[in-house]
Amino acid sequence: MSLSPGFSGRRGFDTSRLPPGQYPTHDFPVLSAGPTPRIDTDDWEFTLDTETGQHTAWTWEQFQALPQQDVTTDLHCVTRWSKFDTRWRGVSLDTLLADAETAADFVIAHCHGGYTTNLPLEDVLDGQAWIVHEYDGFPLSPEHGGPARLLVPHLYLWKSAKWVRGLTLSPVDEPGFWEAAGYHNHGDPWREQRTWQD
Ligand SMILES: Nc1nc2c(c(=O)[nH]1)N[C@H]1C(S)=C(S)[C@@H](COP(=O)(O)O)O[C@H]1N2
Ligand SMILES: [Mo]
Numbered sequence: 001m002s003l004s005p006g007f008s009g010r011r012g013f014d015t016s017r018l019p020p021g022q023y024p025t026h027d028f029p030v031l032s033a034g035p036t037p038r039i040d041t042d043d044w045e046f047t048l049d050t051e052t053g054q055h056t057a058w059t060w061e062q063f064q065a066l067p068q069q070d071v072t073t074d075l076h077c078v079t080r081w082s083k084f085d086t087r088w089r090g091v092s093l094d095t096l097l098a099d100a101e102t103a104a105d106f107v108i109a110h111c112h113g114g115y116t117t118n119l120p121l122e123d124v125l126d127g128q129a130w131i132v133h134e135y136d137g138f139p140l141s142p143e144h145g146g147p148a149r150l151l152v153p154h155l156y157l158w159k160s161a162k163w164v165r166g167l168t169l170s171p172v173d174e175p176g177f178w179e180a181a182g183y184h185n186h187g188d189p190w191r192e193q194r195t196w197q198d
Contacts, residue, residue: 006108013084014084014129014183016096017074017082017084018082019076019082019190019192020189020190020192021080021192021194022076022081022082022188022189023079023080023081023082024082024083024084025081025082025083025189026083027081027083028052028083028086028144029077029079029081030143030144031077031079031157031158032143032162033115034113034114034176035113036142036143037112037113037141037142037163038168039112039142039146039147039163041060041147042060042064043146044059044060044148045058045059045060045165046062046063046096046131046148046164046165046166047059047165047166047167048057048096048097048100048160048167048168048169048170049166049167049168050100050101050102050104050168050169051102051103051104051169052058052158053172054100054101054102056099056100060079060147063091063131063148064133065148066091066094066095066096067084067091067095068089068090068091068120069089069090069091069130070087070088070089071087071088071089071090071130071132071151071153072085072086072087072088073085073088073151073153074153075153075157075160076153076156076157076189077156077157077158078156078157078158078183078187078189080196082189084110086135086136086153087091087135087136087137088130088132088134088135088151089128089133089134090131090132090133090134090148090151091130091131092127092129092130093124093125093128093129093130093131093167094125094126096167096168097124097125097167100169102169104169104170104171105119105120105121105122105170105171105172105173106118106119106120106121106169106170106171106172106173107119107120107121107124107167107168107169107170108167108168108170108174108176109150109161109164109166109167109176110161110162110164110165110166110167110168111162111163111164111165112163112165113163114160114177115161115163115176115177116174116176116177117150117158117159117161117174117176117177117178117179118162118173118174118176118179118185119155119159120151120173120186121169121188123152123154123155124152128152128154129150129151129152130150130151131148131149131151132148132150132151133146133147134148142163144162145160145161145162145163145164146163147163148163148164149161149162149163149164150162150164153167154188154189155186155187155188155189156183156184156189156193156194158178158183158187160186173185181194182195182196183195184196184198
């Protein structure tokens with residue numbers, strides 16, 4: 001057996017996978033700015049709107065019929081916990097955006113309850129982002145964003161919008177809920193982009 005240089009024997013965490021200022025945890029804390037919305041999959045719809053006026057909508061059934069991917073990834077929350085090897089299942093944004101008629105550079109995710117978050121388009125393509133509906137082999141719980149949430153694991157977890165109901169593509173960057181409140185516009189944990197000051 002060989003250990004990588006960053007391996008920490010104490011609790012079995014590979015510290016080389018830990019961005020600066022983070023600590024590892026086995027817990028999965030729930031962080032929500034408001035009450036947990038309950039959305040029935042019969043009523044669920046996911047929409048994509050482009051700056052060209054193109055509107056696409058998927059029902060739950062249509063969404064489930066899209067190619068599904070299993071993703072195992074580390075999560076990094078700006079409140080400093082990181083959770084390794086989380087397992088998700090969902091649809092890649094590459095699939096959802098494949099037919100989009102757009103020259104936009106930015107995405108805004110909209111959620112039930114009013115939460116929003118903004119991302120550069122280049123941060124959600126090429127296998128970097130998914131709309132996930134299973135966690136650890138089970139339907140995603142409402143507390144963690146079920147029936148479906150955005151997952152953008154290479155950015156701080158506030159970018160992974162829970163109860164997501166649609167994406168809007170825009171040529172203009174529009175700060176979302178936490179970005180407008182002082183969190184960093186981009187949120188790369190490896191560069192510790194926590195707040196406007198970073
Ligand atoms: N719709 C919505 N999405 C959200 C939030 C929220 O309040 N509303 N909180 C964000 C924040 S700040 C974090 S850290 C993560 C927490 O995800 P979790 O509750 O599954 O750990 O969800 C993000 N997505
Ligand atoms: Mo957060």
